[in-house]
Amino acid sequence: MAYLVLARKWRPQIWEDVVGQHHVTATLRNAIQHDRLAHAYLFAGPRGVGKTSAARILAKALNCEQGPTPTPCNECGNCTEIAAGHSVDVFEIDGASNRGIDEIRNLRENIRYAPAHGKHKIYIIDEVHMLTNEAFNALLKTLEEPPAHVLFIFATTEPHRVPATIVSRCQRFDFHRIRSPDIVRHLRHICDSEKISVDDEALALIARKADGSLRDSQSILDQMISYTEEAITVETVSQALGVIDLDVFFEVTSILLAHDANQMMILIDRAVSKGIDLEEFVSGLTEHFRNLLIASASGRADLLHVSAADQKRYLDAAAQHHQADLLRLIRIITDTSFSLKRDPNPRITLELTLLKMVHLDKTVEIGSLLTALGNLERSGTKPSFSPAGSPENTKPPEKKTTVQGVADQSHARPRDSVPKPEETPPPPEPGLIPVTEIETRWDEVIEAVKKKKITIGSFLNEGVVHRIEGETLEIGFAVSNGFHVDAIMRCHHQVEDVLKHLFGIPLKIRCLKGDFSPPRIMPVTPEEKQAGLNELGKKSPVIQKLIDDFDVEAIE
Structure with a gap:
């Protein structure tokens, strides 16, 4: 028969x-x-x-x-x-x-x-x-x-x-695509019935190659039985089907973490020498970054359609990457996959893409950047930026019991002489507007200031109305917002003009730094983010060079 x-x-x-x-x-x-x-x-x-x-x-x-x-x-x-x-x-x-x-x-x-x-x-x-x-x-x-x-x-x-x-x-x-564990379980039943020796990792690789099709997985298994007279292993499946081993992709991410351009070029040359299809390489690398992102976002291994050993590898590797960095890498490699199909020399495109990834710096939160720049302006020390999501960046700020003040133009005083904020604001003097009315219309003040200068309005959004002392409105900021305070005080006339226009009373402003309650969070538009980034570039040549030479973008 x-x-x-x-x-x-x-x-x-x-x-x-x-x-x-x-x-x-x-x-x-x-x-x-x-x-x-x-x-x-x-x-x-x-x-x-x-x-x-x-x-x-x-x-x-x-x-x-x-x-x-x-x-x-x-x-x-x-x-x-x-x-x-x-x-x-x-x-x-x-x-x-x-x-x-x-x-x-x-x-x-x-x-x-x-x-x-x-x-x-x-x-x-x-x-x-x-x-x-x-x-x-x-x-x-x-x-x-x-x-x-x-x-x-x-x-x-x-x-x-x-x-x-x-x-x-x-x-x-x-009819749904069949899950990889179900395909592996069915193939194991076939192999046991047919007395075929095969590794679980090899079955997992066959299921991944079948992409949800049980018939395709059975055809691949049939091919592997004819290919080798011995036990079917993951190495024989990879060699017969031209599947790129996951070790290659883990090596890519290790090189990216080390920012080693030399090793990356060696890896590309080795892949081309082995005859690896570059489109298959890009597709596999995209799936690899996707697995890292899922492991980082969920912390669960069962969502990954790989073997149990590889699931543990992904969980360990995901701890070394931040989600924002993985999203940027996926965006870059996805754009490359489209251009690779119509490129007459796909190797150059792949080399440029991977070198771009090598030189890609880690994501830095804007809060860390502003704090470091503020420290730089005050003390002249070299700024140190913590990557987003790092332990240094996620540690809550220490409580301060004193308030540092920035003197306004009419009431110049030493910083140490600024009084400590009281728990209950004193009642307003006769003839002045109540501080509660300013608090109620503070969003209106911020929007009016943004129309004059968008960056100053965005910085004001980080502050809270503290009290009115004489003819001076005191605005409280966190200690880490020193850069905001300096920028606001340099443009204090614009803020004071807005206060006079809205409330009909000439008020000076004074910015205080200390342990103030968190401000209201207002939505920040993309234009405001870009304006804030441009403002940073004007204040720091280093930031301006990053904006000019690299794809620097402000993210949440």
Whole structure:
């Protein structure tokens, strides 16, 4: 007897054999059991997930000599004929090669005749989306009111190409991509039954290569059995299929962390020398960054479709990367994947992309940047920026018991002489506006200042109204906001003009630094972020050079 490939030998024969489609099999079994069958079904889903197999099982369940029954016997003449594909009452039609109106006219003529052996005449049209518009139109009336003994089952991988008039006359079932653990479990069952020695890591790699298709995974396993006479290992699968080992991608991320351009160029040369397809390399690297991002964001290994050993590797590696950095890397490599397809020299494009990643600095939070610049202006020391999400950056600021003040233009005094903020503000002097009214309209003040100078208005958003002392409005800021305070006081006239316009009273302003309660958080527009970044560039040549030479962008 001729050899039968695994995909045909292990084709599902009963509902329990269908892998990963319980929502479909349970519904159809209940419909048969309670005699609630529709006259037409549409099975939609990716290739190799069980659409045609489910159609055959449904045909056996309806035409079984013991049926209709949810559990066909697979022993009677009707069941064996349907399984072999030569039943006179079950017609499997290829929609790609029988797509014209003439074929549909012949079908309409034949459905009038009663079934020869079974209780139903069943038409299974595979790839139904390939039918012409004329063929679909000819099928409409028949599909709407078919004879009682006729059942239509349509299968398609592109349901969006099936006319809505056809879909509305069918019960639609969407077959899902099969999860990698389910594919691995099924392949393990096949290997144990066929006495084939194979590693779990090799099965996981086959499942990942199959991309949710059980039939593809069985075909790959068949190929691996022929490829090696010994046990199937992950190394043999990688070599036979040209799958890039995960060690290569982990090496890429290690080089990125070390900012080692020399090692990156060596790695690219080694990959090209081994004949690795560069598009496959970019696709694998994108998935690698995606796995790192999922591990970093969720802290869960079960969301990664890799082996248990690799899941632990991803969790350990994710701790070395910040999510913002991974998002930037994914954005860069995704843009490269589009340009690589039409580039006449893809190696140069890949080299430039990876070198850009090597020289990409870690994400720095704007708060850390402003604090460091403020310290630089006050003390002249070299700034030190902590990457976003680092322990230094996430540590809460220490409480200060004293208040440092920045003198206004009319009340110059030493910083140490600024009084400590009191818990309860004193009552306002007669003739002045209450401080509560300014607090109530503080958002209005900020918006008015933004219209004069957007950066000063954004800096004011970090402060809180403290009190009114004489003719001076005191605004409180955190100790780390020294840069904000200096910038506001340099433009104090604009703020004072706004206060006079809104409240009708000439008020001076004084900015205090200390342990003040957090301010209200107002939404910051992209224009305000960009304006703040440009303001930083004006104050620091280092920041301006970063803006000019690199893709520096302000993020949350």
